[in-house]
Amino acid sequence: MSSSSATAHRTLRPRAKVVVIMGATGCGKSSLSMYLASRFPCEVINSDKMQLYRGLDITTNKIPLAERHGVPHHLLSSFDPNGAEMTPSEFRSRGHAAISGVVSGGKLPLVVGGSNSFIHALLVERFDPEAEVFSGLGSAASPELRYDCCFLWVDVSPPVLEEYQSKRVDKMLDMGAFDELAGYYDLRRTNPGGWTCLRKAIGVPEFDRYFMTYPPPRGVGPGDGWRREDAGMREDDPGREGAYKEVVRKIKKNAVELAKWQIMKIERLRGCGWELHSWTRRTRSGCRWRSSRRVAAGPGTLGE
Missing domain, CATH: 1.10.287.890 (Crystal structure of tRNA isopentenylpyrophosphate transferase (bh2366) domain)
Structure with a gap:
């Protein structure tokens, strides 16, 4: 197959639908993922680099088993902390395998976590591990993604x-x-x-x-x-x-400093053309995620 034919084949092939829940540490990403999983057939794929490894479950704020309500979580406490540190390139490969497995089972993949460099590596059509996308000095993130993504950014006001x-x-x-x-x-x-x-x-x-x-x-x-x-x-x-x-x-x-850095990365991705549905929360508690189904039913997302 020629390179032009291969490109056309990729273009015509339907892309897997993926919901990506983003936000600063402590904003409520896990609770939103469980809300969506209670309404759609979903499985969660962790994208928090510290939560990839076994150990320090409370310190790294992993969602407790009792709060997962039977929803499978992939790449969570899955790796030996004595091994080599996972790179964005390796996460891209392992995350893709997890997404493929969830999709083949007829479920919707929910990518959930605060490591935006890993999210970027996983989702872009072409990933260059040498590019400094978030430094402000290198190339911008590509708006071309290899999945049909619905981005949900849980944006809590900084004082709250x-x-x-x-x-x-x-x-x-x-x-x-x-x-x-x-x-x-x-x-x-x-x-x-x-x-x-x-x-x-x-x-x-x-x-x-x-x-x-x-x-x-x-x-x-x-x-x-x-x-x-x-x-x-x-x-x-x-x-x-x-x-x-x-x-x-x-x-x-x-x-607090980590949260600021995470938000900066998210804003940089949005500035590069990633279409993010931003949910501004002025309170950290009491939110029932009432707009979840409306956002999920939008064009190009899981509602189609």
């Missing part, structure tokens, strides 16, 4: 998102993130190269500095209740309490 992120950090620590991070620190005391792929997760470098000064006991891990013991020690040690509060403050600050 910042307030929610602050509360979410506190909640995650209460739910067990502190013990997860203490266990991860302990793992690397005996195996410095352990779980390398998770070292960039927000919370890891911040608490590493705290644990270097106030080390947890050997063998500590999730469910051991070390946070309660540590809290008791902080009550009697103002220096330790101050160090803990500073770590939490930095985690919240870094979450």
Whole structure:
């Protein structure tokens, strides 16, 4: 087949329909995905690079199994954190395989996550791993996509998102993130190269500095209740309490900075011709996603 014939064949071949849920960390992407999955036959494909790996489930804010309501989630806790870090090119290949599997089963793929560089790599018709699409110095993202995409951008107002992120950090620590991070620190005391792929997760470098000064006991891990013991020690040690509060403050600050960076990338993709349906949320709670079916039924999306 000539190159022109191959191009024509690709043009005539129907493209798979894919819904892509985008947004900053903490905006409500997972809850929207579950809303859609309750109304359409869907399966979720994770596009958050930290959630690809097993481990630190609370720290990386993976949707709990009970909240998935039986909806299959692909590329979530699927890879060994001791392996090589996944590249955008590898995600493009694995994401395409996941989408193909979902489509062949008669379901709608929902790509959900905040790693926009991975989303870009997965969706564009031609991906150049050397192109610096998000730096502002390289080439722009291509508007030509290899799927028939419906983009849903959950756009929460910055003040509301910042307030929610602050509360979410506190909640995650209460739910067990502190013990997860203490266990991860302990793992690397005996195996410095352990779980390398998770070292960039927000919370890891911040608490590493705290644990270097106030080390947890050997063998500590999730469910051991070390946070309660540590809290008791902080009550009697103002220096330790101050160090803990500073770590939490930095985690919240870094979450806000990450959200800003994610939004910048999304706006850059929209500026390159990606048609994004933006849902501005002025409150983080109480939204019932009433416009989901209307957006999903629009031209070129799953409603056709």
